[in-house]
Amino acid sequence: MKRNKILLVDGMALLFRGFFATSFRGNFMKNSKGIPTNGIYQFMRYFLDAADKFEPSHVICCWDMGSKTFRTELYDGYKANRDAPPEELIPQFDLIKEVVEAFDMPNIGLESFEADDCIGTLAKSYAKENEVIILTGDQDILQLVDTGIHVAIMRKGQGNYEVFTPDNFYEKKGIHPRQVIDIKGLMGDTSDNYPGVKGIGEKTALKLLQEYETIDNLLENIEHLSKGVQTKIKNNLDMLHLSRTLAEIKCDVPVSCSLDEAVWQYDITKVQTKFEELDFQHLSKLIKTTV
Structure with missing residues (x-):
């Protein structure tokens, strides 16, 4: 029986990366309603490229659910050095989830935990019988590399990934994932x-x-x-x-997602309607051959 290949997407990592990659020149892109869309646009470019490259059978996107987590309870300095997100990014947090939904991809997040904890929990659970690949730019997630779990770290430039596996990890890092x-x-x-x-x-x-x-x-x-x-x-x-x-990423948080809900298959019309609403005509060309 062919094993499923599940792509777990670190939504925050892609959105922030996409936003800052395009906004440094002041290019926020706006749709006809005046809402900035540059982070979403670049997120989709990264994501569609990865889906094309890794050819998953299932895709799930994980998100942080606010800045208060069990880690901030333990240590109030945790991430306290971070600036508030730029005002042009704020409306894009909810909007990107709508775009993800248009692809019939589950959005997963849990109050008091980070996206990493959701990714870790799902990855460990799926890896028992499937292959899992985690798409992120976040080095912390490397601790999850294990039998059946690979981590694709996005490097500079689009379509450039460094994939960490149990076989190459020690050679690349000089330590083991744990x-x-x-x-x-x-x-x-x-x-x-x-x-x-x-x-x-x-x-x-x-x-x-x-x-x-x-x-x-x-x-x-x-x-x-x-x-x-x-x-x-x-x-x-x-x-x-x-x-x-x-x-330490917690791999036992109360999240789950049935693979039936995460099959990588979408209704092109629904996606195109969403892209038109955001004035992403150019991206429509990228979706026809993706699935």
Whole structure:
């Protein structure tokens, strides 16, 4: 029996990437109602290209549902460094979901959790009997690479992906996928705004994990570390544990989506009607041969 190939799309990653890739010149594109559409337009270009390349049998799109999550409850500095989204992007959040719906693709999101947690939960559940490919620009998601789960990281330029699999991961990264969580526990994450262990950067974190494999094992052997590293870890022990918790994608959140609802098949007329409403005539040319 042919295994299904399920494409899980990190909606936020594509929308933000699409918005900033086109807006830096002040090109927000607007439809006839004056609503900015540049993020949606570029999202669709990225997405249709990926659907063409990876040829999924099923597609699901996952979203953040607001900035308050269990991670902000644990640490109020989490992502607190981020600016509010530009005003031209705000109306595009709801509108992109309508476009996704026009393709009969499920939009999945859950209050108090991030899109990553939904992606992780669905990926683990589907990978038991199917192939899963996750489309994102977010390196955090690399921790999910596993048997049956590949991650396609979007690189600069359209149609340019770096695909991480269980077979090539160590060669590319020098660690195993699960160690991504521990490396972020040690070095923190500036984009998500948590510090890890003050004074330990990527190089040291990588070296420690290559030697000791996990944070737990590292702590059990702490007396073997250099005095400087010992001091840093002991002084930041609580933040080390907290950072590791913040870094870990939860793969057991209460979301599910029946594959019957996610078959990659759409009504061209419905999609074209939506594209016309947004003045995306050019994109209509890309959809006829996609499915």
